[in-house]
Amino acid sequence: MKIAILAFDHFTDIDVFLPWDVLKRVNxxxxxxxxxxxxxGTAAHHTSFAGLTIPMMADLSYLEEADAVLVASGPGVQRLIKDDAYLNKLKHLLDPDRQLIGSMCSGAILLAEIGLLKNRKATTYATRLKQLANYDVEVVDEPFVQTGNLATAAGCLSAVTLAQWIIQTLAGVDIAAKCVASIQPNGAPLDLPRP
Structure with a gap:
């Protein structure tokens, strides 16, 4: 299985690294x-909102061959929704009929901008709920919303649920449960929503 995490300049660090860590535990x-x-991403390196510069492992063309795509969030989304060339690429590379496509927080705005969330229920970070409502989307204030092959998550820790959804759909419930259990605090597991 091929999983892509879409990053860009000014992505939110935890919304890339938390699901990256959980997804990599399958291996x-x-x-x-x-x-x-x-x-x-679109460049050899992208710099997070917190200032961490990381190398990309593939360019956007990898999205087309991916079995699942997770769209990161962050202030950089606001620039990308005005970049017609970027949006056009995403429209042609993403296909919910054959891929799992999920977004973290404001990444839902990117999915809405290219029409993937039209007339669907979706969520995003609290500060972006009104913006998401501007697209023909039924916005709900929930941590995780999934309809078919599309899912949106809100709040950084919901990245765990998004990663769990991808793992359990592509690799099985038992594998997903083991990956998530491996990051739970001892003696006080997090009460996260389940896909």
């Missing part, structure tokens, strides 16, 4: 499982 626990996770 740790099940090394024979055919599981590839790549962070992709």
């Amino acid at each position: 740790e626990f099940f090394p024979k499982h055919d599981w590839e996770v790549k962070i992709v």
